[in-house]
Amino acid sequence: MTTVTVPAGSLFGPDNLPYGVFSVDGSPPRVATRLGDTVIDLAVLLGDEVFARPTLNAFMAEGYDRWVAVRAELAERVTGEIPDEAVHPAGDVTLHLPIEVADYVDFYASEHHAANLGRLFRPDNPDPLMPNWKHLPVGYHGRASSIVVSGTDIIRPCGQRKGKDDPAPVFGPSVRLDIEAELGFVVGTGTAMGTSVPVEEADRHIFGVVLFNDWSARDIQAWEYVPLGPNLGKSFASTISPWVVPLLALQPARVPTPTQEPRPLPYLAMEQPWGLDVDLSVRWNGVEVSRPPYREMYWSPAQMLAHLTVNGAPSRTGDVFASGTISGPAKDTRGAFIELTWGGAEPVDVGGEQRTFLEDGDEVVITGSAPGPGGARLGFGEAAGRIRPAVLPATRTG
Amino acid sequence: MTTVTVPAGSLFGPDNLPYGVFSVDGSPPRVATRLGDTVIDLAVLLGDEVFARPTLNAFMAEGYDRWVAVRAELAERVTGEIPDEAVHPAGDVTLHLPIEVADYVDFYASEHHAANLGRLFRPDNPDPLMPNWKHLPVGYHGRASSIVVSGTDIIRPCGQRKGKDDPAPVFGPSVRLDIEAELGFVVGTGTAMGTSVPVEEADRHIFGVVLFNDWSARDIQAWEYVPLGPNLGKSFASTISPWVVPLLALQPARVPTPTQEPRPLPYLAMEQPWGLDVDLSVRWNGVEVSRPPYREMYWSPAQMLAHLTVNGAPSRTGDVFASGTISGPAKDTRGAFIELTWGGAEPVDVGGEQRTFLEDGDEVVITGSAPGPGGARLGFGEAAGRIRPAVLPATRTG
Incomplete structure (x- = not known):
């Protein structure tokens, strides 16, 4: 013993x-x-x-x-x-990989992130948020099979991209490979088709929390995403931490979400929606470049799960829903490099090198910690991945 | 014996x-x-x-x-x-349900369907297609757990909707419940992360074909879909036929796709992309209202699978990818009621009733057949579903 x-x-x-x-x-x-x-x-x-x-x-x-x-x-x-x-x-x-992933949905629950991307992609629009953003947690389904455990190498994806002034798209390795620092929520018990999870019951269904890096090829995404959303720009890989921290352990980490105004519709309304006081850290080749604060997230995990099932969609053990990029109000709290470098226009110093998007050989390590009882802090391990060079698809045999 | x-x-x-x-x-x-x-x-x-x-x-x-x-x-x-x-x-x-569904992707491969929706949603735009549409098969991930076998009742989904002139969204049962008549392709053997399926090898990976009805709540979809695509408007249910027809049986049904111009990028290019000569029939409460012709689809099944994996996304046994609504050039070949009734403006006669979207109690039955050898025709059974009234989510307990 x-x-x-x-x-x-x-x-x-x-x-x-x-x-x-x-x-x-x-x-x-x-x-x-x-x-x-x-x-x-x-x-x-x-x-x-x-x-x-x-x-x-x-x-x-x-x-x-x-x-x-x-x-x-x-x-x-x-x-x-x-x-x-x-x-x-x-x-x-x-x-x-600690779970067999069933369905995977990625949300977009940080107001700072959504507003930053709105300013980058729609600079002439006075309101950087889409009109639905404060009424519902916007999300999309991702590729469950592409979720991998920390330490798995990430192969740079190939795909189509087209610059605004290019006459036609070209094919090749992504040149704007990015990260998204998120939390992922693991559904422990699901719901039958035709039923839904009320916001008050979410913590009976959410088993635990992982760190989540939704690797993103911005150039592929920008060309493909109209009108049906991201697909190949996201479906090549997402990395989770090996440790699933029970939601039960995160009771001391519960904090109110930011004020939600306008008041959400009744199925999303809570007396006090709870977020989590998880501090993330993003290290790029060993240099900490960002500290995304989960407590700033607008939509709460319970609201995301309630929304996800309110149409009667069945949920299952092993479903994962992720928060979307965590970004705070300060520049050094932005959880994606497209925001951190303002679309590549403002490089960051990574150990003496000026960098915008990921280069082959780069490693990104996301860590996080939350308050426990009595001043202790709880960790998740890390969500780490290194970029390997693209593998071009086989040439035609004909 | x-x-x-x-x-x-x-x-x-x-x-x-x-x-x-x-x-x-x-x-x-x-x-x-x-x-x-x-x-x-x-x-x-x-x-x-x-x-x-x-x-x-x-x-x-x-x-x-x-x-x-x-x-x-x-x-x-x-x-x-x-x-x-x-x-x-x-x-x-x-x-x-004949398969355990792994990941599910829905494409948008009919030019007639994409153009009709473009005209309905963006009437001022001279080109009804988005700029990427003829360069890649546009698609999005759907909810694998929501795929059900023919005969399963469909519960009308609840969700948010907002008319153009409404000051704020309202919550309630969908009032624009629709169908999408499609074919679904079942992946028999997958590919490892970082590899892809060349167009010439697709038929070694595609095991078979099912009829597919992607039930769609148009009002929920219209409000939610910017900028990340459809989610709850689609994730409540899709119905497949109980019989998976082997791709091997559909050799005599192979036909050339329509001319693809501009020529697709090399990873999508084939000497002669093959579609399938499957005739679908949509019956609404027993009345045939449409005969969607699969042979009119612009992007081929092999091109959809090649695109889906070209970024190195892993694929698995049990993956399903569907074609998107099948619509031909004639009005009575449109595979969704939003097109057939032109957004509800032109009701169709369903056994003496003028109808636009689905009412509770309605039944939709999709059948299909394809040429076999020597004049025989091959069937899939049917993809049938009846609409049950919405179940409102539980009220708050607090």
């Missing part, structure tokens, strides 16, 4: 207890939690087969009351003696 | 042999084919456990060479003596 010591200042103290999926030396992936610098095998610790699976889905599907019960049991067990075979140094394990 | 007699004129003759999933008297769902009015249990007929599953996915994942081999074996076996326990009258079985 072993006891785990948590280093001072660890983002994985006993108030976090996130869930992830690990393997060691090629063993089959299984569910774990993390305490300090130690990864703890939950199937061994708790003797429950639901954790001897390659994703969290089976556990999540057991529902809210089980999430509460397991978390309480975990909190007690991890501070005591733990079987040696359940304990692995964090540096020894491989972390995997 | 039994032999199956195919009635004259059956759309399920021995040249079709579609795949579906059935159950009888509450038994677990299994894979079948259909011959005439008989459903044949393939696990029994072929003695292969891959067909004793509730979806086609495991079989599809075995790949193109197996699809060819099984089809050849089936063609031989169904004309001979068949074990009694493999044979069920079509009227005795329940048909289920």
